[in-house]
Amino acid sequence: MRAKLEEALLPPIVALLIALIVGDVLILSFGQSPAAVFRLLLEGTWGNAYGFGQVLYKATMLTFTGLAVGLALRAGLFNIGAESQLAAGGFAAALVGLVLPAGLPALLVLPAYVLAAAVGGGAVGIVPGVLKARFGAHEVITTIMLNFIVLALLNYLIAERFSVHDTLHTAEIKSGALPRLADVFPAFHGSAANTVLFLGVLVVAALWWFLFRTRAGFELRAVGLQPRAAEYGGVRVGRVWWTSMALAGAVAGIGGLNYVLGYKRYYEEGFGAGAGFLGIAVALVGRNHPVGIVIAAVLFATLSQGGLAVNALVPKQMVDVLQAVVIISMATAVPEVRRALLAIRPAASAKATA
């Protein structure tokens, strides 16, 4: 158990340390004090209610997209399409919002929105899944290409059909809009944090249970680890591929509610702002574990919000560099570090058991 926890936690911690060192060097090269910059970064994020609210909002988005990537990865698939799945989910919800009459209570219409977003995202996710199961088309290629197709299609629909004059967003949803956190805690005033956050927590718990406590999860993980052994174990590998891609798309799609239902109450072109792609990094750092993904999402949200806070001292692109360093260290450097650590340890542990 200890070894398992260590294996899960060591790489992200080492990655963060490397990012911290690179960050220090960068800050010094701008003639600023690292301590001052990092203090400002923390004050602008966790130090006040507005900043913290923004972190929560962004973390919610990244949790959904991170789960969409991580879930597919558990089935052995690289889902690079969370960006378009997120957008399609948000768009579907906005369409439902245009249809539903005003004044219906949130509790009544909320399930309809969740369903619409899940179906919208799931429809985009299922395509690469089916293409792989049926024709062996590689999902990395198809999800990337589908991003272009879906986003372009949505842009067209918004621009030509659904936008309010002179904008690139739909008309405002009249029914079932969710309260923002600021409505309950006035300190959050101005921040985008909203109650979709709790929906995110629910989805995290549900996916954990699904992956580790259900037969379908057992089979999905088996396919991801050893597809040939899964096949031997009576699992229909192709079916797991397309169902897991559909589910991943649905999860990303529900993430669209964070903007459409919780924040602006309309669909606007490009609202995802790269959250789908950053979800890949979130899943990687979170090691495809629902809880790990939440932690990673909060981390990346902090960095991205913190970038705005430190802009006075250093260019905000610095945090993009930090994010990139975290991703690169997770993907490459860390296994080397771990191997080096493991090479030292046998001697020590042999002594301990003797």
Place this chain on the structure above:
Amino acid sequence: MIRLAGIEKRFGPVLANRGATLEVSAGEIHALVGENGAGKSTLMRILSGMFQPNAGRMEVAGKDVTGWSTAEAIKAGVGMVHQHFMLVPTLTVTENITLGAELTKGGGRLDRARGRAEMQALIERTGLHVPPEHRVADLTVGEAQRVEILKTLYRGAKVLILDEPTAVLSPAEVNELWRVLRKLRDEGGTIVLITHKLDEVMAISETITVMRQGETVGRLKTASTSPAEIAKMMVGREVVLAQRTADTRPKAQDPRPQAVAALEVKDLTVPSARKKNAVDGISFSVAPGEILGIAGVEGNGQTELIEAIAGLRDVASGSITMADTDISRLSVRKRGDLGLSHIPEDRHERGLILEYSVAANLILGQQHRFTKRGALDVTRIAEHARRLIAAFDIRPADASLPARALSGGNQQKIVIAREMGGARDFKILLASQPTRGVDVGAIEFIHAQLRAARDAGKGVLLVSADLNEVLALSDRIAVMYGGRVVAIVPGASATAEALGSFMTGAAA
């Protein structure tokens, strides 16, 4: 020429080599023998630079080369031909052989003409005939192996290591290989041959090193030893060779002719990636309470036959019947529910999910029987694991360990426990290479399990590359050659010699 001393190699918890030694003189054919899992391949991979030893000393031509790399080994003229071919199927023979050592004329352009000429010369010189312009994908297994040998020689190998080269060859191809190896030796080459087949050792080698459980247990001169002596060294006790004729031979009771076969295969044809069908119109049946052994040189369709019966491979035509139900189009799960159990030949790829716990592996393929409304029934899974770990003596007795952490023998016990003692009441067992790479103690345990299943009225279809195993366990023996069953003989009267001639296709 070659001197390895005190070689130790560890893979995680497994000690593959412990104090192994090897001495080979220049210009001889040396046989490295031992049972599956004795550490022969590991030792030779260390010699060829693929693995680095944890301890020990290696000398080649008087120089200390301990822990060298493959590049260094090739430069010094030591090359290995692997059991699993390492060729690019879409490239031609010439391209494969010159890959990584291509001849160029200025500017990085390939000098194809010179490459062809050199290839022709090499083929002439060695007598290893293969069509140089054919794609490797179109070659027979024997030809592909010749390409592997040519590739090694092309890089200037003077010491040639061959890992179980005959496993995939027909007898005629084996004789051809012997001829080539002798020729190479006569021209000053040194050859190390890894094998566990004693007739080969006697036929071709001059000196022998015997390994057992990672250690070198003896060094012999072929001229002054006997198969019985080698076998005894390999196994470490008075041997199976003698034993199987006496007490391990199945009782003379005939398999009672039953109205309904446990398994019946009729005119089964399974396509392969090559032009020829992998399984080509096979018919046989297995009665309840019978072990039908399938003997044959590996690669004659046994793998495809078993996978087709198990539901892992599509069949082109024919039927597979269990108790009057045609299962040839059913899913893997349905076949399992009808009572089909399967010990697959490759436990690391098929039989186990190495990252999963022992408990999870013990329900693989039966997970739908441990589910309550979609959720895994954790309590019952734990109980199930406790029961099977005790009944099949799986060690260490910790259901939460990943399967990866167990030894080969105990990993195989997980598979056997699940397939034979699990939640499925099996009627027929497909046992494919059930004792490959497991230690002697586990082999005896597994054999006892197979006999017990037979005595309990189950049908057992046994495929093994080990002819002794087939002879020791089977009530009847079917011989496969070229995708067909060329003979079915009663186990009691079968001899290795008679089966051998069927296996070569000679007596068919």
